[in-house]
Amino acid sequence: MxxxxxxxxSEGGHPNILQALLQHNLDQQAGYGEDEYSLKAKEAIKRKMNKEDAEIFFVSGGTQANLIVISSILKPYQCVISAATGHILNNETGAIEATGHKVLGIETPDGKLRPADIIPVLENHQNVPHQVMPKLVYISNSTELGTVYHKKELKELSDFCKERNLFLFMDGARLGHGLTSEASDLTLENIAELTDVFYLGGTKNGALIGEAIVLNNPELQEYFAFNIKQKGALLAKGRLLGIQFLELMKNDLxxxxxxxxxxxxxxxxxxxxxxxxxxxxxxxxxxxxxxxxxxxxxxxxxxxxxxxxxxxxxxxxxxxxxxxxxxxxxxxxxxxxxxxxxx
Amino acid sequence: MxxxxxxxxSEGGHPNILQALLQHNLDQQAGYGEDEYSLKAKEAIKRKMNKEDAEIFFVSGGTQANLIVISSILKPYQCVISAATGHILNNETGAIEATGHKVLGIETPDGKLRPADIIPVLENHQNVPHQVMPKLVYISNSTELGTVYHKKELKELSDFCKERNLFLFMDGARLGHGLTSEASDLTLENIAELTDVFYLGGTKNGALIGEAIVLNNPELQEYFAFNIKQKGALLAKGRLLGIQFLELMKNDLxxxxxxxxxxxxxxxxxxxxxxxxxxxxxxxxxxxxxxxxxxxxxxxxxxxxxxxxxxxxxxxxxxxxxxxxxxxxxxxxxxxxxxxxxx
Amino acid sequence: MxxxxxxxxSEGGHPNILQALLQHNLDQQAGYGEDEYSLKAKEAIKRKMNKEDAEIFFVSGGTQANLIVISSILKPYQCVISAATGHILNNETGAIEATGHKVLGIETPDGKLRPADIIPVLENHQNVPHQVMPKLVYISNSTELGTVYHKKELKELSDFCKERNLFLFMDGARLGHGLTSEASDLTLENIAELTDVFYLGGTKNGALIGEAIVLNNPELQEYFAFNIKQKGALLAKGRLLGIQFLELMKNDLxxxxxxxxxxxxxxxxxxxxxxxxxxxxxxxxxxxxxxxxxxxxxxxxxxxxxxxxxxxxxxxxxxxxxxxxxxxxxxxxxxxxxxxxxx
Amino acid sequence: MxxxxxxxxSEGGHPNILQALLQHNLDQQAGYGEDEYSLKAKEAIKRKMNKEDAEIFFVSGGTQANLIVISSILKPYQCVISAATGHILNNETGAIEATGHKVLGIETPDGKLRPADIIPVLENHQNVPHQVMPKLVYISNSTELGTVYHKKELKELSDFCKERNLFLFMDGARLGHGLTSEASDLTLENIAELTDVFYLGGTKNGALIGEAIVLNNPELQEYFAFNIKQKGALLAKGRLLGIQFLELMKNDLxxxxxxxxxxxxxxxxxxxxxxxxxxxxxxxxxxxxxxxxxxxxxxxxxxxxxxxxxxxxxxxxxxxxxxxxxxxxxxxxxxxxxxxxxx
Structure with missing residues (x-):
């Protein structure tokens, strides 16, 4: 072999996760993410981020997280800016466009976006109302090329987005890898401070399935659960996601x-x-x-x-x-x- | 308590499922439903249905199955006919409409649909092109009211749909309960013969998550996987679904x-x-x-x-x-x- | 004959309109609704409504007006409440659902909606987040049955909507007929006060084409033009609409x-x-x-x-x-x- | 001035058009494109194209024509290939994406597309089902850069599309200019033979409004009218479009x-x-x-x-x-x- x-x-989940699923298997819990494990897991993530007012939702996978977050934020005429290597541009079967929104791709050498990459796109989208309005910047950390953002870079990008009234969304399918890279000086707390929304990827880091969407910007939090349900992402047995993230948060697993x-x-x-x-x-x-x-x-x-x-x-x-x-x-x-x- | x-x-999954997940946890498998368990589970379902040319896809939940199936079948101007009690009408946050399609609800006493219920709807939608075109009949078995279809009823409905050029889709979130009811004379083989597409619900019948979408009508099979991916339903670790359905099919569990x-x-x-x-x-x-x-x-x-x-x-x-x-x-x-x- | x-x-346009089109035919004007006739026509409507802070946009027809207004206002999980006789429910080929939004129909004897009709719908949509959220009330005046709203009725409905945080949208394809009916005690000024958005129908009242969408609620005004363009409704020769409404407003034609x-x-x-x-x-x-x-x-x-x-x-x-x-x-x-x- | x-x-319509509108203004006609002028205009276009089995529909403008044609043809997971200068990519506020479909832009020196431009895009979209499926090639003639297709080029592109099972759609907002250019060797008959669908632009060539969508491929014709209505493009007074195209066709105006x-x-x-x-x-x-x-x-x-x-x-x-x-x-x-x- x-x-x-x-x-x-390629593999299943970390043994701790399997053990926890087994241990709690037969207790009766409320459905749709209202189980005690999901609630505790959310608290654990908030503590780790040191951000009590965040809202957290668990979904099954990255494409699902991306399409729900983006379609919940944008108005029909608004679009996304992404590096040309972005997962949403190349590997998600047009999932974002299927919700009605264009994704503008920018060529960059390392899969990262900087204000200097974005400025020309904004300048070329001033023909109101004949062009889409860029409104959300999508980045990944680590990126699809395996590179990572440095604190200074993320701070500059975050400041730029605030200044230009853009939302900043970080795809964290490999956020664990990004943050623990020897090249990274970022913490989860930094990510929570500097983005409007991001997710903590579980699928590619020891969970069977699961991504934890974290809404930092209060403006984006209200009614978000409706989007989760409408897109078919609200698991009846939400415990499956809650138990996994609870284990992943224990002792920084x-x-x-x-x-x-x-x-x-x-x-x-x-x-x-x-x-x-x-x-x-x-x-x-x-x-x-x-x-x-x-x-x-x-x-x-x-x-x-x-x-x-x-x-x-x-x-x-x-x-x-x-x-x-x-x-x-x-x-x-x-x-x-x-x-x-x-x- | x-x-x-x-x-x-309210509970997790059947112990056999948990054991199988544990047993196969660390072997390396292809992603996105190409793992050996998913392939075997599909074969097992086809054998049970006695229908080798069906195509089967596993997804996480019922709303997801409903929206993917319906949006993959209908053209933009076509709509769904459902009993007024249908899950898609009342309990899925407008998931079907969010994909662009109207759902017409028909009041029936028992949550079931019969040709006589559908005929007036077809007659009232003849003002071409000012009205949506009914094209897909959505039923549930067991229904949202706990009732079941009899073989004769399903046969009549199926014949009617063929005659009127309508697709017949059965929501099987509780198909196991429907088929094993003392009031039922239907078999899984019958369901495969009489519907264009249906799903076998796992979530409400012992799985942690999972519904098995079965496409009987060859016309609906090609390229279906694109829809699964685009709607965010293609799990990287598809093994999670495959292993569960493989266990559920063993010895008719x-x-x-x-x-x-x-x-x-x-x-x-x-x-x-x-x-x-x-x-x-x-x-x-x-x-x-x-x-x-x-x-x-x-x-x-x-x-x-x-x-x-x-x-x-x-x-x-x-x-x-x-x-x-x-x-x-x-x-x-x-x-x-x-x-x-x-x- | x-x-x-x-x-x-069945006929073309009022002779004044044809004469005006002829008279101004060859002068050069800015495109996309920035022509002087459109600007003047908007001013004339605002004066007639006594509401200077309204925003007005001209589009070609009623279905177009309905789908642009509704899709621009609602978030993906929000829906419309309409009388069961509503034009958007029966005669627009699912145009609203095609933009992603459910329309809930309420049976009423006269095609009008009253708070008492709406309250049960709100009460039946409290299962958060499993159901769509009613957010916009769609009425027509005159209605599809030829009936009209009285001032007291519209005031009560308007107050109710404000109280329940619902938008009130009046389809005015036959607003002229509604307001000049011997049974009506409403004025255009009242309509502007009591609705968030409405339109003045031209097509059914002497124009060749054209409906004037009036956004009274400032919250709905910003960026509305993007929606007009995105839905293919922004005429290059907007003068065609401007000239017509300018004539229709002259001397209360x-x-x-x-x-x-x-x-x-x-x-x-x-x-x-x-x-x-x-x-x-x-x-x-x-x-x-x-x-x-x-x-x-x-x-x-x-x-x-x-x-x-x-x-x-x-x-x-x-x-x-x-x-x-x-x-x-x-x-x-x-x-x-x-x-x-x-x- | x-x-x-x-x-x-910048101007209104050709004087012949205005005269015809005036002349026929008060006769009563059926609505929604069933008027005698629309029927005659369609016949005149078919004669000019020498293609009796084409289906023709009149709509108001180019963005409207583009979004209706494209959304009516593609399945949810299919996408468009366009030159990077394509009007749908840059000047239509994401109208195509708003119907759920991605548009892939290809850089070309002259705004035209050739098979050699398209082949690499097809090759880069083979990761089934993780990527959108290219299915429709969108070209303009004359292009957004003022260039025109030669007969040999269009024939090669058309053959290529047939071979690769792609639909070929020509945006003809300036088709008159394209065909009468001193650099062109194409006729309207050629366009009808070599494309699946195209439109004859009126707005930029002497009409007040109006584009004539011509469906050559029989597979695309059935039920097309539903799409026109659903997108809000079916004018009640369709005569306005019919009369104009009838005049434009007379004596090759x-x-x-x-x-x-x-x-x-x-x-x-x-x-x-x-x-x-x-x-x-x-x-x-x-x-x-x-x-x-x-x-x-x-x-x-x-x-x-x-x-x-x-x-x-x-x-x-x-x-x-x-x-x-x-x-x-x-x-x-x-x-x-x-x-x-x-x-």
């Missing part, structure tokens, strides 16, 4: 799992760097994009699964390796061993 | 669980009938609506939770009792004991 | 045309009443629904076109007669002559 | 008007070229984009209105001049005179 580095959702994933990727990165391998982009989270020879790809493929991401030339391609909360040392060591032998 | 008869999603729920409700019903209590509607599944005195409601409320459904007069109200796959004999016996003492 | 009483849009239409219908009504004919509803505008014999229908059909509206029994049916700004005395006299001969 | 070269919708507009622009173009002025793009229709000095802009602005389109450097900018069916020789001569004096 080959070990897979294809993504961070959420952050430990992400840190583990990052470290496993960084070990491989270091081994490759020591042998002079270059990378498609310089990442510090659980995704790396080394550029390797066709021969090495073949050798590695005997024991591992991974995506060939981008052809560079006739001989070389970038591959994508993703590690997870559950990637064992053994798999990493074995992978490095092959590299050391081959390079 | 009071025992709750409020709904059939799905039907045994539903039958148990029905039987517990019927025991209470019988006890009430023997004491001359009347009911809001005559149901044969896991929902009963006895009309009892205010005094009895108070006494029962000391030990049980349930909804007061409809005020009948100053003294009497109908209450709703729902039993589940997990309702223990003890709770039922205790409830009956009180009735016997008080009436 | 038979004379048609089928509707009030708008009201004179509607009064003429009403009077022609009332003449026929009186003649029928004098011969003991009864009516489907007692109307005082340009629509009447007399109940006449099959024989009379045949005789009248030799010289006139009209709709047979509703079969009453084997011998009698209600017919619908609509008069217009252009219905000549001669046609009315000839029609009455036949009645007098036959009855 | 300055003469405006700002656009081709439509083409004569467009040719006149083109010729006036070409006269100015030639005068500028003779003095060595360069252009932003080399156009052969009624739009030209000369690059002129700031000084010349100031001098010209004393007598003319036009848009400064794009700054080239500190001294030079491209201006946009648009001529119309009604641009008099006098204005053109006066403009050229200034050029000759200044350059």
């Amino acid at each position: 080959k070990f897979s580095f294809k993504n961070d959702y 959420y952050f430990d799992l992400a840190r583990h994933a990052n470290q496993q990727a960084m070990k491989i990165k270091k081994a490759l760097q020591q042998r002079g391998v270059s990378f498609l982009s310089d990442t510090f989270t659980n995704q790396i994009f080394p550029i390797v020879s066709q021969h090495l790809i073949e050798v590695l493929s005997e024991g591992f699964e991974f995506y060939v991401w981008k052809k560079i030339d006739d001989q070389f391609s970038a591959i994508r390796l993703i590690t997870s909360w559950n990637t064992p040392d053994e798999a990493v060591d074995r992978f490095i061993e092959i590299i050391e032998k081959e390079l | 009071k025992f709750s008869f409020k709904n059939d999603y 799905y039907f045994d669980l539903a039958r148990h729920a029905n039987q517990q409700a019927m025991k209470i019903k019988k006890a009430l009938q023997q004491r001359g209590v009347s009911f809001l509607s005559d149901t044969f599944t896991n929902q009963i609506f006895p009309i009892v005195s205010q005094h009895l409601i108070e006494v029962l409320s000391e030990g049980f939770e349930f909804y007061v459904w409809k005020k009948i007069d100053d003294q009497f109200s109908a209450i709703r009792l729902i039993t589940s796959w997990n309702t223990p004999d003890e709770a039922v016996d205790r409830f009956i004991e009180i009735i016997e003492k008080e009436l | 038979k004379f048609s009483f089928k509707n009030d849009y 708008y009201f004179d045309l509607a009064r003429h239409a009403n009077q022609q219908a009332m003449k026929i009504k009186k003649a029928l009443q004098q011969r003991g004919v009864s009516f489907l509803s007692d109307t005082f505008t340009n629509q009447i629904f007399p109940i006449v014999s099959q024989h009379l229908i045949e005789v009248l059909s030799e010289g006139f076109e009209f709709y047979v509206w509703k079969k009453i029994d084997d011998q009698f049916s209600a017919i619908r007669l609509i008069t217009s700004w252009n219905t000549p005395d001669e046609a009315v006299d000839r029609f009455i002559e036949i009645i007098e001969k036959e009855l | 300055k003469f405006s070269f700002k656009n081709d919708y 439509y083409f004569d008007l467009a040719r006149h507009a083109n010729q006036q622009a070409m006269k100015i173009k030639k005068a500028l070229q003779q003095r060595g002025v360069s252009f932003l793009s080399d156009t052969f229709t009624n739009q030209i984009f000369p690059i002129v000095s700031q000084h010349l802009i100031e001098v010209l602005s004393e007598g003319f209105e036009f848009y400064v389109w794009k700054k080239i450097d500190d001294q030079f900018s491209a201006i946009r001049l648009i001529t119309s069916w009604n641009t008099p020789d006098e204005a053109v001569d006066r403009f050229i005179e200034i050029i000759e004096k200044e350059l």
